[in-house]
Amino acid sequence: MLRVHFTSDDLARVRVAPGPDFLWEISNSVQTLQRRDGEREFGDWRRWVRPRLSSSPRLLSRLLPPRGYSPDFLTPTSGDRGTLQASVDVLLSTPRGRLRAELARLATPVQLPGWLGALAGGDAEALRQLGGALRTYQREALAPYWRRVHADIDADRALRLRGLLDGGTEGLLAGLGPQFRWRAPVLEAAYPVEQDLWLRGRGLVLQPSFFCWPTPITLADGDLPPVLVYPIHHSADWAGPAPAPGTRPAAGSGPLGPLLGHTRAGILRATRTGCSTVEAARLLDVTHPAVSQHINVLRAAGLVTTVRRAGRSFHVATAEGRALLAAEEYGPE
Structure with a gap:
């Protein structure tokens, strides 16, 4: 407790x-990757990501066991953490005394293996390897789903x-x-x-x-x-096939094609600050099934995400949805 x-x-x-923390997501996912529970939430992701990983998880799993203590320095709470590189830089600037103390606690009652011992001493090469492992893991395991x-x-x-x-x-x-x-x-x-x-x-x-x-x-x-x-809540199908980095639908194809009409645009506007299905139906004077159909199109287009809680569906515009709304608001330059 x-x-x-x-x-x-x-x-x-x-x-x-204000949003996801890169290092918390890396740390939590490394631990979750080593577990077997949470099959509904993470089973598909584990099966997709494991064969695609290089050596980075082997380094990180030493620091982040699936249960028990893991060092606090891996998830700093101060400094510039707006980007992955900035977050890694903050982590790698951890005072050497704190590195030694936290890694010694991690190793108790066993002795620190070679790489962790060098890291505890602030060895520059060990720190470089840690920074590289964090960046590689983010790229391989999390970036496709970010x-x-x-x-x-x-x-x-x-x-x-x-x-x-x-x-x-x-x-x-x-x-x-x-x-x-x-x-x-x-x-x-x-x-x-x-x-x-x-x-x-x-x-x-x-x-x-x-x-x-x-x-x-x-x-x-x-x-x-x-x-x-x-x-947070997860939809059962969140870890479907991840798109290859940089891929885009061909011109005239993809889910954005049917994204037309006043009702659907009105629903997207309502999701800017979040709304339930009931609220959207009441706001636009349409039926609940009609709202659900429009939400399905918006969600397939990556413009809306849905969470479910206590039997209610709550819809929120994604960053792409908000960008589309901003373009509508300000118009062409």
Whole structure:
């Protein structure tokens, strides 16, 4: 059980991360790749990605076992993390003393193997290998699915915004999902070990994660800036065949062809800030089945993503959908 202890100052400083965190998704997916549970959520992805990986997972799996402790320095909570390269640079600038302490904790009670021992000492070649493994793994395992990862995290953030608008910060915390229980001033979460996180006025960053599984995650060191990483909902078919990098539909083909009509455009506009099927039907004065048909076309075109919760479907425009809406709003230059 994880218990996160809030003060009134902390409740005023809760925020949801603006999007996926590269290093959390890498770390969580490396661990998920080594597990056998979560077949519905990750089975197809595991089968697709395993034969396509080079040596990068072997290095990373030493640092990220499927269960138990993994070093906090692999998922920094400060610095510029807007791109993968910036995130890796922050990680590789970890102070040497912290590298030694966290890697020693990982190795207990066994001795650090050669490469990890060199990494713990801040060896430049070991650090270079770690940076290369992170970049290679992202390219091979996650980049083909990154648009889906980003879209589903955007959809989850829209749900959290609804919770905040309807019930304030406590409503946001209470609505995080069945693995959580809000009993003011403590947020309890399913967790493999007993741990208490005292926020002490520092606030909390909620980080939705596509590959977080099966329980939420936080840092082992309670003195680091507090973050709570939590799993998001997955559609059963999310890991269908991944497109080859850079591929585009041929001219006149693909799912965008039928993307015409006032009703469908109106539904896309409604998904800019997120809407349910019921809300879209009421807004546009059309039937629920009609909304569902239009949503199917928009989703196939990559313009909308859908999450389902408590028997309701919630639709949110993807980055591509929002770009199309922006083009409509501002018109040609």
